[in-house]
Amino acid sequence: MRRYARLYWQYFKTRIKVMMEYRIDFLIGVASVFFTQGTSILFIAIVFQHIDTIHGWTFQQMLFIYAIAMLGRSLEHTFFDNLWTLGWQYIRPGNFDRVLIRPVNPLFQVVAERVQQDGIGSFIIGLIVLFTSAPSLGLEWGAAEILMLIVMVISSGAIYMAVNLFFATLSFWMVDSLPVMYAVQQTSDFARYPMNIFGKGIRFVLTFIIPYGFTAFYPAAWFLEDSGYRHTAVWTPVVAFLSVAIAYLFWKRGLRSFTGTGS
Amino acid sequence: MIEVKNLSKHYRLTEKSPGLSGAFKSLFAPKRVTKKAVDDIGFQIESGEMVGYIGANGAGKSTTIKMLCGILTPTTGEILVDGIVPYKERNRNAKNIGAVFGQRSQLFWDIAVRESYDLLKHIYDIPEDEYRKTLQMFTEVLELEPLLGTPVRQLSLGQKMRCELAAAFLHNPGIVYLDEPTIGLDVAVKSRIRQFIKEMNRMRGTTVILTTHDMQDIEEICSRIIIIDAGKVLYDGSLQSIKDRYGDKRVIHFELELEEEFQLPPDLAGKAEWTPGETGTVSVAFSNHVITAADVISEMLRKYRIRDLTISDSKIETIVQDIYCRGI
Amino acid sequence: MRKYWEMMKSQIKLDTAYTAWYWAGSASVIFRMLIIYAFWHAVFENRTTVGDMSLQAMITYTMLATLLNNYMSGVGSQLANQVRDGSVAIELMRPYNLLDKLVALDLGSKISGTIRETLPMLLIAYLFLGVSAPASWEAVPMFLLSALLGILIGTQLDLIIGIMAFWLDYVWGLRVLGGAITLFFTGALVPITLFPEWLRVLSGFMPFQSMVFVPVSIYTGQLSGLVALQALGVQLAWLVGIIVVMRTVWSFAIRKVTIFGG
Numbered sequence: 001m002r003r004y005a006r007l008y009w010q011y012f013k014t015r016i017k018v019m020m021e022y023r024i025d026f027l028i029g030v031a032s033v034f035f036t037q038g039t040s041i042l043f044i045a046i047v048f049q050h051i052d053t054i055h056g057w058t059f060q061q062m063l064f065i066y067a068i069a070m071l072g073r074s075l076e077h078t079f080f081d082n083l084w085t086l087g088w089q090y091i092r093p094g095n096f097d098r099v100l101i102r103p104v105n106p107l108f109q110v111v112a113e114r115v116q117q118d119g120i121g122s123f124i125i126g127l128i129v130l131f132t133s134a135p136s137l138g139l140e141w142g143a144a145e146i147l148m149l150i151v152m153v154i155s156s157g158a159i160y161m162a163v164n165l166f167f168a169t170l171s172f173w174m175v176d177s178l179p180v181m182y183a184v185q186q187t188s189d190f191a192r193y194p195m196n197i198f199g200k201g202i203r204f205v206l207t208f209i210i211p212y213g214f215t216a217f218y219p220a221a222w223f224l225e226d227s228g229y230r231h232t233a234v235w236t237p238v239v240a241f242l243s244v245a246i247a248y249l250f251w252k253r254g255l256r257s258f259t260g261t262g263s
Numbered sequence: 264m265i266e267v268k269n270l271s272k273h274y275r276l277t278e279k280s281p282g283l284s285g286a287f288k289s290l291f292a293p294k295r296v297t298k299k300a301v302d303d304i305g306f307q308i309e310s311g312e313m314v315g316y317i318g319a320n321g322a323g324k325s326t327t328i329k330m331l332c333g334i335l336t337p338t339t340g341e342i343l344v345d346g347i348v349p350y351k352e353r354n355r356n357a358k359n360i361g362a363v364f365g366q367r368s369q370l371f372w373d374i375a376v377r378e379s380y381d382l383l384k385h386i387y388d389i390p391e392d393e394y395r396k397t398l399q400m401f402t403e404v405l406e407l408e409p410l411l412g413t414p415v416r417q418l419s420l421g422q423k424m425r426c427e428l429a430a431a432f433l434h435n436p437g438i439v440y441l442d443e444p445t446i447g448l449d450v451a452v453k454s455r456i457r458q459f460i461k462e463m464n465r466m467r468g469t470t471v472i473l474t475t476h477d478m479q480d481i482e483e484i485c486s487r488i489i490i491i492d493a494g495k496v497l498y499d500g501s502l503q504s505i506k507d508r509y510g511d512k513r514v515i516h517f518e519l520e521l522e523e524e525f526q527l528p529p530d531l532a533g534k535a536e537w538t539p540g541e542t543g544t545v546s547v548a549f550s551n552h553v554i555t556a557a558d559v560i561s562e563m564l565r566k567y568r569i570r571d572l573t574i575s576d577s578k579i580e581t582i583v584q585d586i587y588c589r590g591i
Numbered sequence: 592m593r594k595y596w597e598m599m600k601s602q603i604k605l606d607t608a609y610t611a612w613y614w615a616g617s618a619s620v621i622f623r624m625l626i627i628y629a630f631w632h633a634v635f636e637n638r639t640t641v642g643d644m645s646l647q648a649m650i651t652y653t654m655l656a657t658l659l660n661n662y663m664s665g666v667g668s669q670l671a672n673q674v675r676d677g678s679v680a681i682e683l684m685r686p687y688n689l690l691d692k693l694v695a696l697d698l699g700s701k702i703s704g705t706i707r708e709t710l711p712m713l714l715i716a717y718l719f720l721g722v723s724a725p726a727s728w729e730a731v732p733m734f735l736l737s738a739l740l741g742i743l744i745g746t747q748l749d750l751i752i753g754i755m756a757f758w759l760d761y762v763w764g765l766r767v768l769g770g771a772i773t774l775f776f777t778g779a780l781v782p783i784t785l786f787p788e789w790l791r792v793l794s795g796f797m798p799f800q801s802m803v804f805v806p807v808s809i810y811t812g813q814l815s816g817l818v819a820l821q822a823l824g825v826q827l828a829w830l831v832g833i834i835v836v837m838r839t840v841w842s843f844a845i846r847k848v849t850i851f852g853g
Contacts, residue, residue, distance in 0.1 A: 003388075006385070007385055007386065010381070010382055011382065014378050014381070017378065018373055022760060022761065025764060028761060028765055028768060029764040031764075031768055032765070032768035032771065035768055035771040036767060036770070038771075039771050039772070039774060040780075043780045043781055046786060047634060049785075049787060050641045050785060051638065054630075054636075093367070094364070097334055098364070098368070098369050100332070100357075101362050102386055102387075103354050103355070103357035103387065104386055113371065183615040183618040183619050186623065189623070190622070190625075190626055193626070198629045259333075259334060259335055259336050259353075260336050261275075
């Protein structure tokens with residue numbers, strides 16, 4: 001464990017050095033994510049200029065849900081972005097062999113070989129939205145609440161990561177599962193809205209199949225007194241843990257199949 | 264050091280029939296074919312040996328190397344590398360091996376070479392002073408100094424391969440697998456790389472398994488070769504003995520001024536064979552146990568006007584070609 | 592002309608070969624339409640209008656806008672990739688105009704996209720999501736023309752971003768940035784009529800609303816008669832202007848390749 005932490009730090013330092021070489025790219029990347037998230041906030045703001053609540057949810061509450069989603073997503077985006085490239089940069093060109101002949105966990109290597117600076121953009125805007133919406137939720141922000149918030153954000157990021165890992169693993173069988181990952185990721189947009197505006201089917205899928213519901217709405221609901229979802233919300237860390245465990249086991253399975261057939 | 268017994272690797276492939284109806288058929292009743300990439304091979308390699316592992320494309324070389332590295336699980340058979348079963352303990356095996364896989368980079372694409380080495384130092388837990396000493400030596404032998412600050416993507420093929428080679432030997436592995444380390448390189452770089460490999464073997468006793476299509480590599484580096492074809496070992500033995508066995512063959516290529524159809528001079532009949540080449544050229548093959556090259560030339564001179572001639576000797580290349588075509 | 596026609600056809604064939612991406616693209620459009628449907632139904636829960644729009648008008652607008660917005664990206668990324676790996680130099684030596692080739696490929700993609708993706712989605716939207724028919728008969732040809740103009744503007748802007756690859760390493764970020772800005776200012780998320788005053792004025796000075804908002808509003812009847820014709824004129828003016836800019840930037844880029852060798 002210590003060894004891996006040290007190793008990650010080495011990788012991280014190297015990535016930062018590369019990043020500093022491309023300063024303009026860095027700025028464009030951060031700005032692009034910042035604006036992508038910013039316009040979705042602007043969209044909600046415009047809608048709320050014309051109405052007061054959506055299905056009983058206020059503007060501030062909606063913003064708070066968004067904030068959790070953005071912060072969780074930014075963690076995944078910053079540290080686990082390389083999972084997207086598993087198929088076309090590692091398996092298809094044969095670079096995964098390089099990963100396999102090193103005495104370090106292969107998944108660790110793939111993840112550590114990239115730090116995606118763009119994620120900082122959504123982290124910044126997530127914080128801004130959090131700080132503007134959090135005070136008006138009618139909640140006393142003590143140490144316990146802040147701790148819980150951190151747990152929830154990390155869980156959210158872990159679930160985003162686990163879902164991506166699961167579908168990236170398909171690349172071991174189908175060469176490049178990028179289209180599948182892309183389609184699945186699109187469903188994460190559902191999770192930014194209060195779940196009870198959706199029909200039963202969608203709610204079921206986002207809770208039990210692809211647990212994106214736990215990346216934003218459920219964890220946010222823990223902080224909203226009258227949400228009626230606080231019981232579901234406490235499961236967030238558990239769901240995160242289970243998702244990561246299942247995704248990792250699936251990855252191991254994929255790896256075994258890969259070394260069995262060799263692409 | 265390396266023990267391989269009855270090793271086989273079979274792939275199950277789905278054969279695709281052409282056309283739409285074929286696509287339908289393979290959807291419901293896929294036609295499975297088993298391909299024997301490696302078929303019951305065995306050999307033993309001692310510590311410090313330098314072995315050329317050669318064969319035509321698709322003969323099963325890479326599959327074998329991948330199994331030795333632990334990247335691929337064998338269908339049947341046993342592998343033991345330094346007491347480790349590679350595919351069962353890939354991690355432990357990995358600490359003791361280095362590899363260069365042809366044109367695929369082992370280095371990190373977008374960071375400077377030195378940074379790559381630094382990362383490798385941490386990956387393989389190389390002690391700092393040892394790392395520094397090794398890197399300094401490699402820098403001198405392979406002339407890496409001007410390359411260390413450059414990102415890999417900006418290096419030329421030859422520069423890259425020198426850096427790759429250093430990366431493979433950096434953690435002082437007991438075994439190094441080199442899969443076509445000289446492919447596409449110019450003569451100067453090739454010879455530098457061969458020098459380096461020999462040097463490593465001499466100084467550190469590194470076991471080297473080399474696959475290549477360049478027989479010069481084999482001749483300069485290896486004392487032993489294993490020839491594999493269609494997944495089976497055709498020959499395993501010293502380079503010298505294969506030369507002794509097949510090496511009496513000589514071929515002389517003549518460029519002649521021909522006025523009529525070529526005919527072998529009568530004194531050469533039964534002692535040599537000839538094959539026509541391009542217009543006006545003829546290749547005469549013979550064994551130097553039967554007749555000397557000088558005699559062949561003088562016989563030819565007596566009958567024809569020779570514009571030019573070249574003698575190809577018993578290069579391993581000719582021998583291996585012969586074995587590929589005709590078998591042992 | 593003949594060779595560009597063949598290029599277009601080859602692109603259609605190529606597109607049909609990538610079935611995985613086709614299903615992924617279709618799935619993501621369906622997801623987006625479902626979100627839009629649920630979201631606006633929730634917004635209209637206790638009211639009949641938002642701004643001056645009814646629920647049905649809003650659903651019709653946002654669904655069509657989402658489908659139309661899919662056409663706004665194009666071959667810019669292909670161009671950027673060619674610049675990055677250097678193959679643009681070879682392309683420039685070939686006996687055709689690279690820009691025209693790219694436009695032909697783009698057209699091919701969009702034709703196959705229309706048949707394979709947009710039309711089925713439109714059918715789904717009509718049958719299950721409550722999208723209504725065009726406002727009037729004369730709105731149909733005007734909508735088609737306006738949509739075509741909008742798509743052409745989008746394609747040209749996309750090409751401009753692609754050309755930026757001659758100067759920037761990381762065009763991907765620029766594309767995401769451009770995508771975010773256009774998604775909002777084209778009116779693809781929410782009709783520009785709902786924007787606050789200052790944003791509406793700002794949008795008026797930008798070409799983006801010509802890409803999605805104008806054609807879809809013609810369809811829903813929010814723009815009709817003389818106003819609609821006027822909007823078409825503005826679209827045309829933007830298109831011409833952007834083409835001029837694009838060709839100018841292109842000529843600078845070419846000069847950069849031929850002088851500095853890429």
